[in-house]
Amino acid sequence: MSIQIIINGLAVGSVYALIATGFSLIFNILKFSNFSHGALMTLSAFIGYFFAVKTGSSLIPVIIVSMLAGGLVAYIGEFVAFRKITLRSTSPVYYFVSSITLGTLYEGIVTIWVGPNFYNYPRFFQSMVVNIGGFVISKPDLIMFISSCLALALLVIFIQKTRLGRALRSVSFDRDTAGLMGINVFGIIQLAFFISGALAGLSGVFLGINYTLYPQLGNLVVKGFIASVIGGLGSIFGAVVGAILLGLTETLLINFVGSGYAPVFSFLIMLAFLLIRPQGIAGSNVQEKA
Amino acid sequence: MQFYISILTFTLISVIAVTGIYVLTGLTGMFSLGQAAFMAIGAYVSGFLVVKAGVPFVLAAIIAVVISVIVGYIVGLPTVRLRRDYISLVTLGFGEAITALLNQTQSITGGALGFSGIPKITTLPLALISAIVCIVLVSYLKNSKYGRQCIAARSDELAAKAMGINVPRIKMTAFLIAVAVTSYAGVLYAFFTTYVDPGIFGWKKSAEWVIMVFFGGVNSLTGSIFGTIILTALPEVLRFAADYRTVFYAVLVLLIINFKPTGLFGEYELSVGNLLRRLSGKKEERSNA
Numbered sequence: 001m002s003i004q005i006i007i008n009g010l011a012v013g014s015v016y017a018l019i020a021t022g023f024s025l026i027f028n029i030l031k032f033s034n035f036s037h038g039a040l041m042t043l044s045a046f047i048g049y050f051f052a053v054k055t056g057s058s059l060i061p062v063i064i065v066s067m068l069a070g071g072l073v074a075y076i077g078e079f080v081a082f083r084k085i086t087l088r089s090t091s092p093v094y095y096f097v098s099s100i101t102l103g104t105l106y107e108g109i110v111t112i113w114v115g116p117n118f119y120n121y122p123r124f125f126q127s128m129v130v131n132i133g134g135f136v137i138s139k140p141d142l143i144m145f146i147s148s149c150l151a152l153a154l155l156v157i158f159i160q161k162t163r164l165g166r167a168l169r170s171v172s173f174d175r176d177t178a179g180l181m182g183i184n185v186f187g188i189i190q191l192a193f194f195i196s197g198a199l200a201g202l203s204g205v206f207l208g209i210n211y212t213l214y215p216q217l218g219n220l221v222v223k224g225f226i227a228s229v230i231g232g233l234g235s236i237f238g239a240v241v242g243a244i245l246l247g248l249t250e251t252l253l254i255n256f257v258g259s260g261y262a263p264v265f266s267f268l269i270m271l272a273f274l275l276i277r278p279q280g281i282a283g284s285n286v287q288e289k290a
Numbered sequence: 291m292q293f294y295i296s297i298l299t300f301t302l303i304s305v306i307a308v309t310g311i312y313v314l315t316g317l318t319g320m321f322s323l324g325q326a327a328f329m330a331i332g333a334y335v336s337g338f339l340v341v342k343a344g345v346p347f348v349l350a351a352i353i354a355v356v357i358s359v360i361v362g363y364i365v366g367l368p369t370v371r372l373r374r375d376y377i378s379l380v381t382l383g384f385g386e387a388i389t390a391l392l393n394q395t396q397s398i399t400g401g402a403l404g405f406s407g408i409p410k411i412t413t414l415p416l417a418l419i420s421a422i423v424c425i426v427l428v429s430y431l432k433n434s435k436y437g438r439q440c441i442a443a444r445s446d447e448l449a450a451k452a453m454g455i456n457v458p459r460i461k462m463t464a465f466l467i468a469v470a471v472t473s474y475a476g477v478l479y480a481f482f483t484t485y486v487d488p489g490i491f492g493w494k495k496s497a498e499w500v501i502m503v504f505f506g507g508v509n510s511l512t513g514s515i516f517g518t519i520i521l522t523a524l525p526e527v528l529r530f531a532a533d534y535r536t537v538f539y540a541v542l543v544l545l546i547i548n549f550k551p552t553g554l555f556g557e558y559e560l561s562v563g564n565l566l567r568r569l570s571g572k573k574e575e576r577s578n579a
Contacts, residue, residue, distance in 0.1 A: 033375045035323070035497070084548045096321050096378065097504045098547050100497045105540035107494075112537065219492070222386050225379045233375060260394040267387035270380065274368035278376075 003135050005251055011141035013247020014148035015206045019224025020231065020239035021152060022199035027234045028172040029192045030086065032095035036077060037200055038221025039106035044070030044197070045204030046110055049213055052122055059124040059143070066201035074197025075190055077102050086189065103218070111215045119213040121205075144206045151202055152240060155195070159236070168192060222263070223250075226270045232280025241281050295414055301522045302417040303478050304502070308518040309424040309511070310471030311499045316508050317437055318464040319444030320374055324365070324381030326495035327388035328469045331358045332476025333486045334392065334399060337408040340481075347411050351477045358473035362466050370461040377465070385493045392488035404487030412482035420478060424471060429511050431467075440464055501543050506554050513555025 019037065026034040048066030051057070081098040125139045159165040170178040171188045179185045207220055224239075227246045231238025246266060253265045273280070307329060314320050332354045339350035365384050369377045392399050399405050431437050442450040443457045451457050480486050498521075506517025525535045546554070 027375075033378060035378075081544055081547075091319075093315075093319055093321070093508070094547055097500060098544065100323075101501060101540045101543045101547070104494070104497065104501070104536055105544070108534075108536035108540060112534065219386065222383055226383050229376065229379050233373070258394075260390060263383070263386040263390040264394075267383040270383050271365070271368060274372070274376070274380065278368065278372055 009248035009251035011145040013244035016223045017240045017243035018203040020227040020243045022196040024239045025196045035099040036103035038218030039103040040200040041204035042218040044201035045208040066205045067198040070197040070201025071194040074193040078193040232282035235282035238282025302421045304522045307475040309428045310468035312514045314468035317440040321378040322381040323493045323496045324385030326491040327385040328472045329476035330491035332473030333480035336477040337480045362469035366465045370458040406485040408484045412478045510555040
């Protein structure tokens, strides 16, 4: 019973970690909160859904299609909504408005496309549970957990060990200097958006499998935001830890009082964290530049 | 006729809410994505007091606004000292929490079905007078010492601190003013529609208000109000394109942000003796940049 809850919490937490990481990537590189992330999750999850229905394929191709779609849409979104602001380097407030508007646009497109209805992913597995060492574990939970860990591990290796990853870090640190060092700054920004979008696609599919698929699914992005606030804005490590923590606490609390109150709890957890440790778990409090 | 009066009243209620957003976003540069939740608190608390407890309307409205401000203080407390991103994220979480709470406490609020049976008290004149009072107060605020401090804090927080401005307090005050005004708009809304449900107070509503402010011009109260009137009334009149409304909105705003980031009105304020003011307005613009 309790093991079941913990595994469920870990699975939910790992999906939150995917959301929070995608959000943190953009926060790191352009220093703003990307509010279009949630709607992008929905959009790419729907693309994956229709791909699954049309071709009847298994889970892996659906995930790949969703990730590619999410990445591409984010890539285009950067060009449409953020490029001019970055070039002009005016007040960061415009990023806010642009990202909110872009999110509204994605959601509007999804609503026109699919209507306000609920959709269910086809069942990808014959049996919904696996039996490991006497514990009955739900299969989607297990797959969610494993693939999230895999994706996050790949991302960390990419950021820490490769040339492009190093370029990404240097652009996050100081865009102008990185540009002077011969790094293609906009190429790197586009890459960050592509990765972030791909993560949105992955988390969108998992959320769609775990809950149902509907145009407002993206509202679950709030969990990712809360996780990154708990972890410390802009820190990928912090975001992952915060997300797992949030997933576990939430699952435990839901078990006692019911799922309807989950947003209230996550909000209270965040508020408590901000009062006690405003810089977050990782402690990297990015200061607003004067 | 009734139809147009109702649109006009809704527009005026939006204008009231947006004057609050203007103080928060336009003057102080903060973004709240949970502002609609304060509207919900105003609507539900006043509605509950009048319907279930028999409190007179005016008293209920005052109590509702006071409660919203207290809640706003708790929400704002940990965030005003931090980077501005935090207030957006925290208010976003707050909005979701309030929506969940309203959905869950079915015995009091009617849950997802909504809270009905509120008497119809808000009329067009009441909304109009309230809107005018709010606009006058906010335009007075903009030109006051406090307003200038807000603008200083928005333009450069560090420099404002160095000049001896208590930035966290300025931010908190702006947030609470916005909360009070928005929850008052919520009261008017509840007593106009006679029915409220949690669905309409999501973060999309708050985001819409921010978009309206930016559409008209984030530095201009006139522009913000003008933007609100256009973006609220036009889609209501053009009902046939209801589905495409949000997409139309979004594309329009993206175009404005990309090509005219100061919004339709820029810094321009409509007022008597405008020529004289424009001179000082120009100076203000230079100090903002």
